[in-house]
């Protein structure tokens with residue numbers, strides 16, 4: 207998915223740079239960081255929500 211930085215307008219693939227250094231949530235973090243100006247923001251999309259839903263569902267099944 208292509209994300210556009212609201213600060214500098216730089217476009218990049220958000221799937222390649224979802225995590226920020228120092229973020230305690232790690233790879234599950236929904237925060238997107240601009241590789242150009244390092245601004246970080248949360249961008250919730252229907253696709254992300256769907257993936258998160260599937261992930262949680264899978265986790266719940268594995269627990270039982």
Ligand SMILES: [Zn+2]
Pocket residue numbers: 211212213214215216240241242243244245
């Ligand atoms: Zn930027």
